[in-house]
Amino acid sequence: MIYVYALAELPPPDVSGILGIGDRPIDFLTSNQAVAIYSESQAERISPTAENLWRHESVVESLLKRCPALLPLRFGEVLSVVSLREILSRHGGTVAASLERVRDSVELGVRILSPLKSDMKVAQESSKTAEAGAFSSGREYMCARLASEQKMRDSYYYFECLGKIIHSALAPLAQDSTRRLHDSANSNRGVLVTSAYLVRRGQIDEFVARVRELSTENPDVKLICTGPWPTYNFVPVLNLKEPTHG
Amino acid sequence: MSLRSDDQELEQQVTLVELLDRLLDKGVVLTGDVTLSVADIDLIYVGLRLLVSSVEAVQRSRLDNSKAVER
Numbered sequence: 339m340i341y342v343y344a345l346a347e348l349p350p351p352d353v354s355g356i357l358g359i360g361d362r363p364i365d366f367l368t369s370n371q372a373v374a375i376y377s378e379s380q381a382e383r384i385s386p387t388a389e390n391l392w393r394h395e396s397v398v399e400s401l402l403k404r405c406p407a408l409l410p411l412r413f414g415e416v417l418s419v420v421s422l423r424e425i426l427s428r429h430g431g432t433v434a435a436s437l438e439r440v441r442d443s444v445e446l447g448v449r450i451l452s453p454l455k456s457d458m459k460v461a462q463e464s465s466k467t468a469e470a471g472a473f474s475s476g477r478e479y480m481c482a483r484l485a486s487e488q489k490m491r492d493s494y495y496y497f498e499c500l501g502k503i504i505h506s507a508l509a510p511l512a513q514d515s516t517r518r519l520h521d522s523a524n525s526n527r528g529v530l531v532t533s534a535y536l537v538r539r540g541q542i543d544e545f546v547a548r549v550r551e552l553s554t555e556n557p558d559v560k561l562i563c564t565g566p567w568p569t570y571n572f573v574p575v576l577n578l579k580e581p582t583h584g
Numbered sequence: 585m586s587l588r589s590d591d592q593e594l595e596q597q598v599t600l601v602e603l604l605d606r607l608l609d610k611g612v613v614l615t616g617d618v619t620l621s622v623a624d625i626d627l628i629y630v631g632l633r634l635l636v637s638s639v640e641a642v643q644r645s646r647l648d649n650s651k652a653v654e655r
Contacts, residue, residue: 342614391607412611425614447602532605562598570610 341379341416343397344568345372345409345426347437356400359384359393367419369426371434375401379416386413398568407441409433410568429576436574439536443513444566446535446545450501451560452493452528500559501531504552511545512537516571530559534571542566 341359350373353364358377367374375397384390391413398410417425426433473479498519509515512535520529537545546563553561 345612386608391604394607395603410606410611412609412613413607415612415614417615422614449598449602451598560594562595564595564599564602567602567606570606573610573612576613 339379339382339416339418340367340376340422341384342374342376342411342422343394344375344401344405344411345433345437346375346401346405347407347434347441348373351375351401351404353401353404356397357393358397359390364397367422367426369423369430371430372426372437374422374426376422382416384414384416402444402568407437408568409436409440409573410570412570425576429574432574432576436572439513440569440572442540443536443538443569443572444542445569445571446512446537446542446563446565447567448504448508448531448533448535448549449529449562449564450497450504450531450533451562452497452530497530497559500556504556504559504561505531505533507552508533508535508545508548511535511541511548514572534567536569536572537566539566 343358343364348368348371350366350368353366353375356364358364359379360377362377362379364375364377367376377397394413398408402408402410473482501517501519505515505517514536515533517531517533519531535545542565549561549563
């Protein structure tokens with residue numbers, strides 16, 4: 339069995355000096371359109387321990403420095419050499435097109451968080467409405483509760499609009515992007531939006547500078563930009579089911 | 585430019601969450617197994633609190649060269 343870290347373009351990259359999970363040496367397998375970088379695995383399942391996770395990421399990041407185009411694999415992909423060859427053969431065109439798409443590019447992550455001050459204010463208001471003893475009647479309690487919930491909804495809508503404005507400013511600086519809105523009422527730590535942007539290596543500084551500007555222009559939210567990452571969010575979805583024959 | 589310590593801690597935590605989200609829920613899938621995530625990042629974050637703690641404890645020094653970009 340082999341543990342696969344990433345797919346890259348031909349010719350195979352220099353993998354000297356890179357050690358995989360369990361300190362196993364890195365090797366590669368080539369098809370007619372792509373290269374799969376892997377290390378041997380004794381186990382069919384690799385546990386997501388801290389050490390293994392960091393080693394996976396370390397290998398992928400090392401490859402990112404050596405490969406103009408790289409598709410990182412999800413953690414834990416263990417399969418046989420035969421299966422891997424079959425997948426590369428069947429999906430060679432898709433993989434090649436995806437490598438072309440991410441060539442000379444990296445991924446930058448942007449998270450928009452609601453400020454703690456606003457979170458606490460909303461929480462305080464919500465807790466007040468929950469103190470039934472503070473109201474002289476049930477009607478008064480219900481009115482206060484409705485008002486509090488309306489404030490929360492209005493606040494969420496406001497932050498949602500801010501998120502759209504920020505995204506519209508960043509998207510032109512990227513080749514592609516993904517964006518996920520979170521329900522702030524249920525999310526941990528007030529994460530409003532999670533985004534990923536596919537950015538040319540030569541445009542990283544410009545993108546980061548724009549994030550800084552947007553952070554200054556929008557003091558009601560907190561922007562955190564991380565990266566550069568390998569392009570985890572911009573990989574092909576491979577249909578792994580065997581084609582049926584009628 | 586130095587950040588306040590609470591901002592630094594927040595950025596380190598977010599960076600860890602970003603890393604785990606990518607490793608466990610993104611990237612090319614070859615085996616077709618059920619992904620570890622179920623709904624969204626919040627579930628991942630909550631489900632992996634212990635792992636995040638252990639990762640943070642082991643890799644705090646690595647984060648000195650943090651991937652978090654300064655604001």
